[in-house]
Structure formats: C-alpha cells, structure tokens
Amino acid sequence: MKAENLRPSIAMDNITLARLLDETAALLEIDGADPFRIRSYRRAAEAVEQQTTQLATLATPEADPKLLLAIPGIGKGMAANIRDLVATGSMPLRTELLQKYRPTMLELLRLPGMGPKSVALIWSALQVADIDALETAAKAGHLNKLPRMGEKFTAKLLKGIEDHRKNSSRFRIDHARDFAERIATLILAFPGIETVTPAGSLRRGRETVGDLDLLATGPACEPDVVAAAVEYVATLPLIDKLHARGQNKVTFTLRNNLQVDVRLLPRASYGAALQYFSGSKMHNVALRQRAIKRGLTLSEYALLRLEDNVIVAAASEADIYNALDLDYIAPELRENSGELEAAATHTLPNLITLADIRGDVHMHTTETDGTRTIREMAEAAIARGLRYIAITDHSKNLAMTNGMDDARALAHAKRVREVNDQLAEEFAAGKGPQWAAWESYEKSQGAPSSPTGSPSVRVGTYEADPGGPSPSNQTTHDPRIALPPHYSQLPYHRPMEPFRIFTGIEVDILAEGQLDLEDETLAQLDIVIASVHSRFDQPEAQITERILRAIENPWTRVLGHPTGRKVLKRDPYAVNVDTILRRAAELSVAVEHNAAPARADLMDTHLKLAKELGCKISVNTDAHAIEELDYMQYGITQLRRAWLTAGDILNTLATPDDFLAALRPKP
DNA sequence: GCCGTTTTCGGCCCGACTGTTTTCAGTCG
Structure with a gap:
C-alpha cells in the first residue's frame, strides 16, 4: 500500500484548530461578547485538542456531518466554524475580530493583572495594542488617566512586563517537583503543619507547570490559629517577591520567577480544597454542574446541600466524588475528557503505576x-x-x-553479555548487587525476611508478599509531601532470578x-x-x-x-x-x-x-x-x-x- | 454558542483578592 493513500491532509491539525478557536474566544472577550458564547469557544477548543482523530478529515464537504456534531461541545455553529478553518485557514468571525482589533492583544492578555476588559479599555482610549506600546504608555503615565488604573496598577504592570520578557515560559515538571519538595520541606518545619500536597497542574502531571499550588494542613491551619503559620510562610527566606497574603493564602515568586501559591487549610475542608485546586478548570466546572443537578453546590470549602447548607462532604476527595455518585478520579484524568462519565459507570481504567x-x-x-x-x-x-x-x-x-x-x-x-553473565554468577552465589539491595531494603523495614517459598512468592517473579513490606520511608523523599512515588519509595521485591541485560x-x-x-x-x-x-x-x-x-x-x-x-x-x-x-x-x-x-x-x-x-x-x-x-x-x-x-x-x-x-x- | 430527567428557551461554576471604590469591577485560579 502506498503511504499517500493512508495519509489524510494535516495542514490544519487539531492543535492548530484548537489554538485558533481559543484565540477567537480571547478576541471575543476583548470585544465584550456574551460570556457564555466565549465559554463555548473555549470548550470547543478543549474538545478539539483532545480528539485522537484529525478533525480536518471529518470537516471536508464529503464527510458525514454527524461525526463532528457527535463531539460534545461542538454544535452546528462550531462545526461550520471548523469546516471554514479547514477549508480557508480562517473563519468569518475571526477575520472580522482581527480587523477590529490586533493579534498582538492576545499577548497583552498574558500579562499579570491584564484581562480582556483592561486590554479593550487601553485600546479604545489609547490605541495601544502591543507590549512595547503599553510599556511606553505606562511609563508616560497615560494609564493613570483611565478608570481603576492608578499608580500601583502601573507599577505592577511594568514589573509584569519585565518578568514576561525575562521568562515567559513554563517550568518543566521535574524542576517544578524539585521546587515543590524544597518549599514543602520548609513549610513542614512549622510546628502543627502535618502534610503539604502540591496541587494544580503538577498534581495532574502536566509536562510543564505554570505555577505551584501548595496546600498545607494540620492543627496549625485551623482558622483561629492559622495567622501564625501564614506569617511563617510569608517570611520564608527563599521568597524573592511577596505578592499577596490573605487570611490563609500566601502568593510569592522565587528568584527564577516561579510563582508559588501556598494555602493553609483546616483538615475538615482539606479534601474539598485539594479537589478544587487540583483542577483542571474544565473538570471542576463539569463537576459543579453535576452537583447542582443533584441539589448540591461545590466550592473549595465543601460540598453543600443547597436547601439547608448542610455539609455533605469536605474532608477527602473520595468523599466528594462518592457523594456525587462517582468513583474516585485520579488527578491525571481530570481534564473533562470523559472521566466523569466513566466514573459514573464504574468504567475508569486501573491506571499504570x-x-x-x-x-x-x-x-x-x-x-x-x-x-x-x-x-x-x-x-x-x-x-x-x-x-x-x-x-x-x-x-x-x-x-x-x-x-x-x-x-x-x-x-x-x-x-554486555559478559556483564550479564557476571551478575548471574554473583546472583547464583548469593552475592552481588541484587542480594545487597534486597538485604538493605529488609533492614530498612526492620522486619524479619519473609520465608522463602511462601505461597505469595513464585519462582521467576518479583511479586510482593501480601502483608509484607510497605513502601520504605527511609528516603530523601518526605512522605508528608504528597507527590507521585519515586523508585526509592516503592517496596523492593525479593529477587527470584538473575537480573537480565x-x-x-x-x-x-x-x-x-x-x-x-x-x-x-x-x-x-x-x-x-x-x-x-x-x-x-x-x-x-x-x-x-x-x-x-x-x-x-x-x-x-x-x-x-x-x-x-x-x-x-x-x-x-x-x-x-x-x-x-x-x-x-x-x-x-x-x-x-x-x-x-x-x-x-x-x-x-x-x-x-x-x-x-x-x-x-x-x-x-x-x-x-x-x-x-x-x-x-x-x-x-x-x-x-x-x-x-x-x-x-x-x-x-x-x-x-x-x-x-x-x-x-x-x- | 451549546444543551436538554427544566427539551427549542433559558439557563450556563464559585469565591478571594486587589486596587480602586465609597459599594465594586476586574482578574485570577
């Protein structure tokens, strides 16, 4: 078979389609359009991005129009938009908005404190549409004449522009994890803080992380005493710039410009907070809609019954999902891409670990x-x-x-074969790295080794003994910091046959x-x-x-x-x-x-x-x-x-x- | 613009913080 026949046109791939729809949503926001219409464009962009088939192949005149409409979030209007984008590279609404505004405004939206309303205001009052012009206008004091834009706003904006230029990229997940562990270790030094859980996109396992959300709990986080812990966090030595401190929240950046949000929360509402701050946003929206249909309302504090404000669930995430008739959903799946439906029908996958x-x-x-x-x-x-x-x-x-x-x-x-054979000989002689690793693991568990030949240990496998050793705590990874496990935190299984290279x-x-x-x-x-x-x-x-x-x-x-x-x-x-x-x-x-x-x-x-x-x-x-x-x-x-x-x-x-x-x- | 156990209209998630207000709009997560 010739490869040409297999290959669909991917001139307009899903990622590009999603980006164009998302940009249209941003332009609509600047235009002051109906917020619900804007949301539907965002939802459509998310849906497009998550499709495994290239939508360009479904958006041709010959293709069955029902296929596009079958995607949740894509209706008649959006399907027409997608067909236009595939056929012409743009669509009427987008073309119209781009004539009215400037594409560089989309970058202005990424500056902290700049939302669609401010971008629109600055454009209509000053005809400013890009970062350089905005900086000039701010330095000249032109912004101060506009409503709600005083000196503080201008100063913050200029700092934001500087930071944006210095480092507008996101952080790799492994770097974000390192920083999360380091900051969490410092927070845990405060007496009465018992666990710190990194939430947000780090917990969901995104490849890159925009900022860190750290949730802390313990007796020191109860409302009547939390002020001392907030004070402690707000004065941590590694803070470069403190941005905000509320009753139970501290926001700061590190010298590398990584933004960190720390929230100190009572045990009783920790599950609701963890659920809320883990996101994703679209998952949370869908979850709240589900709550409302059941006469409940979900916030970062609790799942409440609407009629009498009685707390239905709050302490753990599992409680909240279960109260909404859902199985527990792993953070990595929380992207509103079918996980709620699967959780409702008990068909979530048993994910690899x-x-x-x-x-x-x-x-x-x-x-x-x-x-x-x-x-x-x-x-x-x-x-x-x-x-x-x-x-x-x-x-x-x-x-x-x-x-x-x-x-x-x-x-x-x-x-390679020689090293392989060497290790095999050492293994057979009861020596070598395999036995050394097993012995050091057993010692770390402080328990007698399980008897050879117990029913759970089959020759030729590394299966764990049921009721046997649990994950080792003797690592550099603090178990009070809730992060995905590291190799060193897993149980080590008794070697039953030689390692193979x-x-x-x-x-x-x-x-x-x-x-x-x-x-x-x-x-x-x-x-x-x-x-x-x-x-x-x-x-x-x-x-x-x-x-x-x-x-x-x-x-x-x-x-x-x-x-x-x-x-x-x-x-x-x-x-x-x-x-x-x-x-x-x-x-x-x-x-x-x-x-x-x-x-x-x-x-x-x-x-x-x-x-x-x-x-x-x-x-x-x-x-x-x-x-x-x-x-x-x-x-x-x-x-x-x-x-x-x-x-x-x-x-x-x-x-x-x-x-x-x-x-x-x-x- | 999408959607439907409220089904072709009228809904569509929630709260905190900031800077600017003198009771709130905009932004953010």
Whole structure:
C-alpha cells in the first residue's frame, strides 16, 4: 500500500484548530461578547485538542456531518466554524475580530493583572495594542488617566512586563517537583503543619507547570490559629517577591520567577480544597454542574446541600466524588475528557503505576554518549527494583555521539553479555548487587525476611508478599509531601532470578529509510530501536516516508522517537503520526514513549491513538546517566494522563523472556 | 454558542483578592 493513500491532509491539525478557536474566544472577550458564547469557544477548543482523530478529515464537504456534531461541545455553529478553518485557514468571525482589533492583544492578555476588559479599555482610549506600546504608555503615565488604573496598577504592570520578557515560559515538571519538595520541606518545619500536597497542574502531571499550588494542613491551619503559620510562610527566606497574603493564602515568586501559591487549610475542608485546586478548570466546572443537578453546590470549602447548607462532604476527595455518585478520579484524568462519565459507570481504567514497570529498555553508556559503564547502569537499575534493561548505544551515523560501526557494535554487545553473565554468577552465589539491595531494603523495614517459598512468592517473579513490606520511608523523599512515588519509595521485591541485560542498539534511520548497520550485525542483538535523528531539513512527507520504510525493515523491533518531536523542535507536528502508528501496529513494531520530561515522544492524544490502534508501546528513559533512570516516574504520569493501564505497556511484563517474546519476531 | 430527567428557551461554576471604590469591577485560579 502506498503511504499517500493512508495519509489524510494535516495542514490544519487539531492543535492548530484548537489554538485558533481559543484565540477567537480571547478576541471575543476583548470585544465584550456574551460570556457564555466565549465559554463555548473555549470548550470547543478543549474538545478539539483532545480528539485522537484529525478533525480536518471529518470537516471536508464529503464527510458525514454527524461525526463532528457527535463531539460534545461542538454544535452546528462550531462545526461550520471548523469546516471554514479547514477549508480557508480562517473563519468569518475571526477575520472580522482581527480587523477590529490586533493579534498582538492576545499577548497583552498574558500579562499579570491584564484581562480582556483592561486590554479593550487601553485600546479604545489609547490605541495601544502591543507590549512595547503599553510599556511606553505606562511609563508616560497615560494609564493613570483611565478608570481603576492608578499608580500601583502601573507599577505592577511594568514589573509584569519585565518578568514576561525575562521568562515567559513554563517550568518543566521535574524542576517544578524539585521546587515543590524544597518549599514543602520548609513549610513542614512549622510546628502543627502535618502534610503539604502540591496541587494544580503538577498534581495532574502536566509536562510543564505554570505555577505551584501548595496546600498545607494540620492543627496549625485551623482558622483561629492559622495567622501564625501564614506569617511563617510569608517570611520564608527563599521568597524573592511577596505578592499577596490573605487570611490563609500566601502568593510569592522565587528568584527564577516561579510563582508559588501556598494555602493553609483546616483538615475538615482539606479534601474539598485539594479537589478544587487540583483542577483542571474544565473538570471542576463539569463537576459543579453535576452537583447542582443533584441539589448540591461545590466550592473549595465543601460540598453543600443547597436547601439547608448542610455539609455533605469536605474532608477527602473520595468523599466528594462518592457523594456525587462517582468513583474516585485520579488527578491525571481530570481534564473533562470523559472521566466523569466513566466514573459514573464504574468504567475508569486501573491506571499504570511506577510499581508496574519491570524494565527500562533504552539507555546509553560511555561507549557512545552516556556517562556510565554497562555495569554501573545495571547496578543503578537493580537498586531501583528493575529486573531487566537493554543497553542501546548509538549507531555510527550519529557521529556526534561517537556512534558505533558494525565491529564496535558487536564488541560492545559481547561486553554486555559478559556483564550479564557476571551478575548471574554473583546472583547464583548469593552475592552481588541484587542480594545487597534486597538485604538493605529488609533492614530498612526492620522486619524479619519473609520465608522463602511462601505461597505469595513464585519462582521467576518479583511479586510482593501480601502483608509484607510497605513502601520504605527511609528516603530523601518526605512522605508528608504528597507527590507521585519515586523508585526509592516503592517496596523492593525479593529477587527470584538473575537480573537480565539485553543487548541492543539505537540505529539511525538513513535518508532512504534503511538502517545504518548490516543485517548480520542486527541479527546478533536482542533489541533494535530505529530512531529518526538527523536530516532536520526534510519536508514532512519525506520524514514520514523515511520512518515508514524503517518500520518495514524486518530488523526493526522498536520505533524510537516516533513523532520525531525531539528532533523537529521547530514543528513538532510535522510528522504524520496517524499513519506511522497504523503501520507500526500492522507490522507489530513497538513504539517507544520517551519518559524524560519535555522529551515525551507521544503526546497523550498520540498515546490514546496508539492504544486504539493496538500498538505495542514501551516507555523508556533513554538514560545517559544514572539519575536519568528516575525520569520513569514522569513517563508513567504521561501514560496515566492517556488512560493507559499496565496491560497496555510492554515493559511491565514480569520476566525478561516474556518481554522479548512480546516484541516483533526476528526475521 | 451549546444543551436538554427544566427539551427549542433559558439557563450556563464559585469565591478571594486587589486596587480602586465609597459599594465594586476586574482578574485570577
């Protein structure tokens, strides 16, 4: 089959469609339009972004019009808008608004304190529409003549413009997590504060975080005494600028411009607050609508009965969801993309967790561009409770990484087997890193080891003993800070068979789609990952063609960087993911999701699509250093956001042999 | 503009903080 026939036009992809609709909503706001009409544009943008099929293919004159209307939030008017956008690149309302206003106004909306009303006012009074002109006007004192814009407003705005220029980007989730832990540790030092939970987009596991929401509770947060704790938080030494302090809320920024909101809340309403501040906004709106239909009202303080204001639920999130006839919904799913319906019908997925991961089958060593040896990477994986890894250094075409030619690849694989055998011998002799890790874990639990051969421990598995050890608290990760678990917080399972290191390679896909090593070399390796690395300048169609040909290659067992997102920084959507995933599924080639923050190869819509198409998926860190193995937790979070379970992912398979058998067979 | 156990009209989520008010509008989350 020719690839052309498979490929729909993606000139107007879903992400672009969503952006155009969202911008139209912002312009309508500036125009002072009906707020409910504005909301419907926002809702439509969200809905479009979450679709797994490219709407451009449903918006053609030939397509069944019912398909678009079937999407919640898309009605007759919006469907017409989408058809216009696909056909012409714009739509009448948007064109009209852009003639009336200026596109640069959308950037003004991102300044703190600037909303649509202020943007509209400044435009009508001063004809100011961009940041530079706004700064000039503010410095000249022109804003002070306008209603509600005094000196303080101007000063704050100028600071906001400065910050915006300095750093208008969001923070990567791993950096945000580090800061959250650091600040939470300081807050926990105040007597009477017992737990701190990072909420907001960090809790939902978004790849980037705009600001931190930290919720603290404990006896010191009760209303009559909370003032002292607020005072303590507002004077923390790491605060660069204090922005606001209310009765139970403190807002500040750090020197790196990360904004932090700390809220101190009584135990009794902690669940309501946690639910509320975790969002997402659209999820909360939908949840409140559901509450109202049941004669209830939901706020950040409680779920109340409307008729008599009696509290129905407030202390825990589960109470609130249950009181609304819903199963508990994991934060990663709270995007108003079907999770409420699934929770109502008890059909939420049993989401994958870090504890399900048994192997990490993409990593590098000093042989190419990694920083550690084969043995060091293996020991680090053993310490993290993994039971198999693959050493997949680069092939020669990636010269800048010191990529290997055929001879080096074979010699390297031989060394990998040697380390593998060495570890196996040590294991059999009751020595080595596996037993050392197990013993240190048992010691940390302070409990006698479970007897060998107990019914829960089957030979050949790493299954936990029921009622056995619980997650270790002896880590640098404070259990009072509620964050997704780190490898070091998981129970360590008694090793029942030797750790396994697969031989492998990450081969570069050449311009014509062939792999850059000989078949005889590839035949000797357990895992061949074909990845797009170079040829940045190729047009979209050629890159997609190249990847398709690489998938056809019978030696390819895993497709690395399937969206090319890491490579194609300028346009991450320039690769036709639909077609690639379809072909990978047909040929049983696994697709790889890169767990490293901000390097995710498959967006959540792509992950959903991969599952729909029956793709084999594995999640790996592509670690170049020991610490990078810990990126796995972020990969897991992304999989959870895509509703995936352990059964959807290959490297959750318990034994190394099961994993190898699940890959596409070698020719 | 969307939606329907209120079904073709009349609804559509909630509260705090700020700067400016002299009782509140706008912004934010």
